[in-house]
Amino acid sequence: METALSVLVGLFLATAFYLMLSKKIIRILLGVAVMGNGVNLLIFTSGRLTRELPPIIATDAYVLPPGAANALPQALILTAIVISFSFFAFLLVLAFRAYQDLGTDDTDAMRFAEPVVDDGPPQGY
Amino acid sequence: MTDPSPAPTWILLALAAPFLAALVAPTVHRLFGRAAAFALAAVPLAAFVGFLTLLGPVADGARLTTGFDWWPSYGVRFSLLVDGLSLVFALLITGIGTLIVIYAGGYMKGHPQAGRFMSFILLFMGAMLGLVLADDGITLFVMWEATSITSFLLIGFDHTRARARRAALQALVITGAGGLCLLAAVLLIGGATGTRTLSEVVATGDVIRGSDLYLPIFLLVLGAAFTKSAQVPLHVWLPNAMEAPTPVSAFLHSATMVKAGVYLLMRLHPVLGGxxxxxxxxxxxxxxxxxxxxxxxxxxxxxxxxxxxxxxxxxxxxxxxxxxxxxxxxxxxxxxxxxxxxxxxxxxxxxxxxxxxxxxxxxxxxxxxxxxxxxxxxxxxxxxxxxxxxxxxxxxxxxxxxxxxxxxxxxxxxxxxxxxxxxxxxxxxxxxxxxxxxxxxxxxxxxxxxxxxxxxxxxxxxxxxxxxxxxxxxxxxxxxxxxxxxxxxxxxxxxxxxxxxxxxxxxxxxxxxxxxxxxxxxxALTPLRAAVDAVVRGIGWGPDRGFDQIVAGLVGFASVVVRVVQPGRLEAYMAIVLGLAVVTLLAPLLLFGELPAWPAFPDLTAQEAVVILIAVSGLVAVVVARTRLTSIVSLGIQGFAVAVIFVLFGAPDLAFTQFMVETLSVVILALVLTRLALGERDHRPLRQKVVDAVIGGGLGLAFMLVLLKITQAPFDRTLTDFYDTYSRTIAHGRNVVNVIIVDFRGLDTLGEIAVVMITGLAILALVRVKARTPILPTPETGKRK
Amino acid sequence: MNTIIFRTISPVLVALTLLFSVFVTLRGHNEPGGGFIGGLIAVSAFALYGLSHGVPTVRHAMRFHPMEIAGFGLFLAGASGMLSIVFGVPFLTGLWVFPTIFGVEVALSTPMFFDIGVYFVVTGSITSIALALEAREGGV
Known part of the structure; x- marks a missing residue:
């Protein structure tokens, strides 16, 4: 199971980084979203996998039965999902505003901070 | 040479006094006007009189030290030494300093920033006094740099003139370089003799001369002394420093500061000379x-x-x-x-x-x-x-x-x-x-x-x-x-x-x-002047011009470096960062033979295999999507597939959250994309696509190998067992995941919800800013307005 | 999206979803659920309402600005942690009481209030984001 998910994580991340290497902000955003899922799966898999036994203690027990899923990575991922969603939304809005203000969706053409025609550092005193 | 005896503690006060006077100088000047110069001159005069009283003991061969621990963990003391050499310098600095402060009062009369000028002069005086009195090498270095900086401020006092600015910068660059030499020399001396206290270094006799470090120490000391004391060809800053008001030229650039280099040579003469x-x-x-x-x-x-x-x-x-x-x-x-x-x-x-x-x-x-x-x-x-x-x-x-x-x-x-x-x-x-x-x-x-x-x-x-x-x-x-x-x-x-x-x-x-x-x-002065002038003009090049050429060369070099390192193309930055990540992950695995063992074919159930296939097809669809709608839907597919994977492997909380988040993602993506009139098609040329695919694929492969390696190693259950055991017994909760989030790791969660809230605020701020007309009229020129 | 069926059904759906979100949050300590999930469910309710009836209606119905709700949630979470200081135990230590109300033993605890704080933060912040994006004119 871990093997299959490891390969899947590799595919997720490969897809994400391939998309993020694009110049189009929309493709970069899609890459960021995919990367979030890939990283969550990475953490999930490295905590080892168990089938269908959630980390919930039975009403008549005081500890988890052996063979239950690992709760720790789940706790980490749960907050990570929400935070990566917040950031995805932030990046989305940022990209949208950048498009509105700069008039382009090509990161190469977004040259406000790093102009193409650079006068260089000031000479003289 | 006699052993040092304790110096009177008022010496520390005499050293602090010019700095304190510098603090109040502008105020005093505003309050008393012309009389302020005389009032301020009382400070160095008092120190001068104090130092005069030490002449007798020092002439009898006394060497006085005092100080306190400054940075004990590094063995740095703030210590002072009064001997024949430093006492004479201290007398020169305070004595001439008194006259200069009075002179400056007359010379700068009516200048709107005369108070600031007085403040700088007094600051310099304190730094110079500290330089000659310093017994600890690090103290010496700090004071040495302080004189460079105050000299910079004084030369550039009339900062509205470009010539003054140039002279100030030139002096700072040259003497600052010398200061670095001094620091290195002090550290090497400490290495060679085991102490950075000058009075002890001087007593070591032939230790440095016999050391392998003699030549580097000698050259570094020369570097410091020759820059500060304006030796050819590093002398150019001194004539240019005449841009400063005349009191500065009289005080710093003739009587005191420029002699700091000579002072250093004299101070180290017993161990370096001969x-x-x-x-x-x-x-x-x-x-x-x-x-x-x-x-x-x-x-x-x-x-x-x-x-x-x-x-x-x-x-x-x-x-x-x-x-x-x-x-x-x-x-x-x-x-x-x-x-x-x-x-x-x-x-x-x-x-x-x-x-x-x-x-x-x-x-x-x-x-x-x-x-x-x-x-x-x-x-x-x-x-x-x-x-x-x-x-x-x-x-x-x-x-x-x-x-x-x-x-x-x-x-x-x-x-x-x-x-x-x-x-x-x-x-x-x-x-x-x-x-x-x-x-x-x-x-x-x-x-x-x-x-x-x-x-x-x-x-x-x-x-x-x-x-x-x-x-x-x-x-x-x-x-x-x-x-x-x-x-x-x-x-x-x-x-x-x-x-x-x-x-x-x-x-x-x-x-x-x-x-x-x-x-x-x-x-024959007039013909002599003409003759020298003709020769100098004939040569046409001097170290002063050389300084400008070096600075221009440096700036040009910096521009070239920036152009190479910062091309302003996001995908180039991404490629470099991700490419390095591939190397960082793969190199240890390959170099140390840490590659994971070849895994057995996974024993997946039918539904697991189907879900994984759906996830993969979602990924492929995202990459090849040709329309907005396709890409949004494909993104949703891979997200929901992940949610199902969570369900299958015993994580209902995660599955639930993932479903909600994917739904909302698709909704807001659709909301934004409907307003963005863009093609999401891949416009990269084929060659670029291949390069990107190699980098992306390489990084995916690297993560896969690392993950395989991790899962093949034995699993440490310590933390997991802790939470499993105490979740109900201590924290009264049966859902272990939730207990970890709200109780065991509550502080993390508090930070995380704060982050969520801040992103919410940031998005509001972004949305509320009124849309402007595009800043760049034509993206091609890219010229900033 | 302005079909009559959608517009008619959505208020009912929204009410049910909100109720469900509270239920999921409160049972989170013992069964799958919790503040994060509950909050996201509540967001989906408001987003749905916004799609069917427009953003101004949602804002009016919510009475408070979503970010105010988020701020309240963060305050609640922080305050439930601060309560432990009154009892002389480290910040965020869980405190429990089991009072009997109408013959039923009810478990009240600071982690529960903390989780409710999380619920409000997630609801407020993400609703704010969703509404800001739904609003056509990019207004408040």
Whole structure:
């Protein structure tokens, strides 16, 4: 199971980084979203996998039965999902505003901070 | 050498006083106006009087130390040492400092930022005092840099002029580089001797000379001394520093700061001096500096520049003498250093007074001021006589002593250099002191008249000191010159200084030759000036130009580097970062044979296999999507597939959250994309796609291998078991995931919900900003408006 | 999206979803659920309402600005942690009481209030984002 998910994580991340290497902000955003899922799966898999036994203690027990899923990575991922969603939304809005203000969706053409025609550092005193 | 004894603690107060006075100087100036200068001068005067009381004990051979731990974990102390050398310097700094503060009060009268100026001068005074008194190497370095910085502030005081700004920066760059040399030298000395306390270093005798580190230490010390004391070819900053107001030139750039380099050489002379390297390099550089300085001085017509170039020359002469390294030469150096501080400080103040009262300091536009400014004329004459090395001034005594030192050492070539240099020094001295005052009255920009008390006090006092030192030579020698020379050589020094020659000796003959040469040159000053000028113009290039070329080259190099490293293309940055990540992840696996074992074929159930296939098809669809809708839907597919994977592997909480998040993602993505009129098609050329696929695929592969390696290793259940065991028994919760989030790791969660809230606020801020018209009219030009 | 069926059904759906979100949050300590999930469910309710009836209606119905709700949630979470200081135990230590109300033992605890704080933060912040994006004119 871990093997299959490891390969899947590799595919997720490969897809994400391939998309993020694009110049189009929309493709970069899609890459960021995919990367979030890939990283969550990475953490999930490295905590080892168990089938269908959630980390919930039975009403008549005081500890988890052996063979239950690992709760720790789940706790980490749960907050990570929400935070990566917040950031995805932030990046989305940022990209949208950048498009509105700069008039382009090509990161190469977004040259406000790093102009193409650079006068260089000031000479003289 | 006697062991150090504790110094009175008021020395720390005397060192702190100028800094404290600098804090209140602007306020005092605003409150008291003209009287403020006298009030502020009381501070260095008090320190001066205090240091005078130490003359007796120090002349008896006492070495006083005090201090406190500054940075104990690194063994850095803030410690001070008062011996013959540092005491004389401290007296010069506070004594001349007193006169300069008063002088500055008159010179800067009515200047809107006179208070700030006073503050800088006092700051410098404190730093310089700390420099000469420092016993700890790190303290010395800090104070050394502090003098560089205050010098920068003072040279650039008139910051509205580009020339002043350039001069300030040049001085800072050159002396700052020297400061770094000093720091390195101090650390190496600490490595060679095991201590950074100068009084202990000096007592180590031949340890450094016998060490392999001698040559690096020697070169680094020279780097520090030659930049600060303006030796050829690093001297260029000193004449340019004349952009500063005249009190600064008189104080920093003739009497005190520029002698810090000479001070350093003198301080380390007991452990570095006397070697072949020392007695070769120092006299050559010093001699070259002496000749260059005097010749450049002849070329100038500006009073301050003439004096500045002779300061360079005098510093060269001092380095030459320290380099000869014999007792007699050191006595000559000490005498000349003192004489120079007296006459050059006075002459600078006089030049400033002439400039202030007559409105120009161009010697060709001045004349006949003797009737209008008689007191200034008289004090100028006294200073010039000392500078020319004529009796009855201390300058004469010093010149006799240095000729004697050179003669005893048998360095004939150096004698010739010194005679030529001193002859030209005489020329400049009289050119400054006589030309503006003699001859017919010339019309000057301002109607000249005698300067106020503040301006004439300094030259009078310094002239009187120069005369008094010569007249009471025995006492002066016993309590000032010999203790200082003793501190430089590291053993008591005997010398017989005399004002009136008792017999016809070599030094006397040399003096007469010097004067004769000087008088001839003075009479031929105008053709000489033209000749030197023609030669300099003929060469056309100097170290000053070289400095500009180096700076321009540096800036150009920086531009090229920035253009290469920061092309302004996001995908290039991404490619570099991700490419390096591939290397970081894969290199250890490959180099150390840590690759995971070949895994067995996964035993997946049918539904697991289907879900994984759906996820993969979602990924493929995202990459190849040709329309907006397809890409959004594909993104949703892979997200929901992940949610199902969570369900299948016992994580219902995650699955639930993932479902909600994916739903919302698809909704807001659709909302935004419907307003963005863009094609989401891949516009990359095929070659670019291949490169990106290699980087992306490589990184995916790397993560996969690392993950396989991790899952193949045995699993440490310690933390998991902790949560499993205590979730219900302690935290009363049966859902372990939720218990971890809200209880065990509550602080993390608190931080995370704060982050969520901040992103919410940030998005609101972004959305609320009114859309502007595009900033860039045409993306192609990319020129910032 | 302005079909009559959608507009008619959505208020009912929204009410049910909100109720469900509270239920999921409160049972989170013992069964799958919790503040994060509950909050996201509440967001989906408001987003749905916004799509069917327009953003101004949602804002009016919510009475408070979503970010105010988020701020309240953060305050609640922080305050439930601060309560432990009153009892002289480290920040965020769980405190429990089991009072009997109407014959039923009810478990009240600071982690529960902390989780409710999380619920409000997630609801407020993400609703704010969703509404800001739904609003056509990019207004408040």
């Amino acid at each position: 070697t072949p390297e020392w007695t070769t390099v120092l006299p050559i550089v010093g001699g070259l500096t002496l000749l260059t300085g005097t010749l450049m001085a002849v070329r100038q017509t500006d009073l301050k520049l003439m004096l500045a170039q002779t300061t360079v020359a005098s510093l060269g002469l001092l380095v030459l003498l320290v380099g000869v390294s014999t007792d007699a030469a050191i006595v000559g150096a000490v005498g000349y250093l003192l004489a120079h501080a007296f006459f050059k400080g006075a002459l600078f103040m006089i030049a400033g007074t002439i400039d202030h009262e007559a409105g120009t300091r161009d010697v060709t536009k001045l004349g006949g001021l003797r009737k209008l400014m008689p007191i200034t004329f008289a004090s100028a004459l006294v200073a010039a006589v000392s500078m020319a090395g004529l009796p009855p001034m201390i300058g004469f005594v010093a010149k006799e002593a240095l000729y004697l030192g050179l003669d005893e050492a048998g360095r004939t070539a150096l004698i010739a250099v010194a005679v030529a240099g001193n002859a030209l020094m005489l020329v400049i001295g009289f050119a400054v002191a006589l030309k503006p005052f003699l001859g017919p009255e010339v019309h000057t920009p301002k109607h000249a008249h005698e300067g106020p008390l503040e301006l004439i006090l300094g030259p009078i006092v310094l002239g009187a000191v120069g005369l008094g030192a010569a007249l009471f030579l025995h006492g002066f020698s016993e309590i000032i010159v010999l203790p200082m020379a003793g501190a430089i050589t590291g053993r008591p020094v005997e010398a017989d200084l005399h004002l009136i020659p008792t017999y016809v000796s070599t030094p006397l003959i040399l003096s007469i030759v010097t004067v004769a040469l000087g008088v001839v040159a003075y009479l």
